[in-house]
Amino acid sequence: MAPLIALDGIRKVYTRGTLRRQTTFTLEANFSVDQPGIVGVVGPNGAGKTTLFEMMTGSNEPTSGRVLVGGTDIHKVKYKERDRLAIHYHQSYQVRHFKKLVPSAMLLSSPTERPLVHLFDEPQFNPQDGYIGFMLDFFKRLRDEGKLVFICLHPTATYHLEILSSIASHFMLVSGGKVMQKDSFGALISDERCRSYLGPQMYETASKLA
Numbered sequence: 001m002a003p004l005i006a007l008d009g010i011r012k013v014y015t016r017g018t019l020r021r022q023t024t025f026t027l028e029a030n031f032s033v034d035q036p037g038i039v040g041v042v043g044p045n046g047a048g049k050t051t052l053f054e055m056m057t058g059s060n061e062p063t064s065g066r067v068l069v070g071g072t073d074i075h076k077v078k079y080k081e082r083d084r085l086a087i088h089y090h091q092s093y094q095v096r097h098f099k100k101l102v103p104s105a106m107l108l109s110s111p112t113e114r115p116l117v118h119l120f121d122e123p124q125f126n127p128q129d130g131y132i133g134f135m136l137d138f139f140k141r142l143r144d145e146g147k148l149v150f151i152c153l154h155p156t157a158t159y160h161l162e163i164l165s166s167i168a169s170h171f172m173l174v175s176g177g178k179v180m181q182k183d184s185f186g187a188l189i190s191d192e193r194c195r196s197y198l199g200p201q202m203y204e205t206a207s208k209l210a
Contacts, residue, residue: 002071004148005056005086005117006032007179010065012051027051029179030065033170036143040164041152042188043174044197049152050090052174053119056150058082061101070116072108081110086117118142119150127159136167155198158205165209186210 007029014025027048033039043049054060056067058074059082067074069085077085120139125132142149151168153160164171164185171182175193182188189195189206198206 003032003034006068008066010055010062013063026177028177031181033148036146036148037170038139038143038149038168040168040171041150047174049174050121053088053121057086057088072111076108077110078104078107083115084110084112085115087115088119090121117148121152122154155202161206161209
């Protein structure tokens with residue numbers, strides 16, 4: 001059975017300049033997730049988290065490599081049907097749009113009707129009136145329905161760390177142009193790059209939750 005998602009040698013390179021092209025940013029990812037679950041994603045601003053999510057949902061073409069969702073290359077699927085494989089909700093849950101590089105008629109139909117992978121990019125949590133609990137129940141329900149959920153958070157408050165440590169079973173750190181998998185919250189925060197990113201106060205808080 002194919003993994004729910006697999007990034008096979010993904011590399012995204014941004015350049016600038018006309019006569020002499022200069023590389024301004026590179027992001028590399030090579031991983032797969034086989035089972036339904038909730039994955040927490042963290043990393044510094046500008047590290048490439050949104051770019052990663054865009055490539056995973058087919059709205060940003062990688063320079064090289066493939067994104068396979070349930071065994072299907074999402075970048076070869078018709079634009080309007082890519083959200084039947086993976087869907088990207090950005091901040092206030094609006095869906096990201098696609099950059100159309102080739103005519104849709106030349107692309108494949110999605111083999112699924114409903115998305116296998118849901119990616120929430122810095123969702124806005126209201127800490128009042130039970131809204132956090134409602135959203136956590138929603139993420140868990142997606143997982144229990146056999147879906148794979150990615151939650152990208154930029155920890156600026158204690159409750160962000162509490163959400164990640166309590167709900168996610170796996171983690172990813174995006175830093176230095178790389179995407180690194182971590183199998184526990186403790187393994188995530190023990191990485192020196194994550195510790196530096198969090199800063200002393202947030203790292204101390206995270207340590208108490210590990």
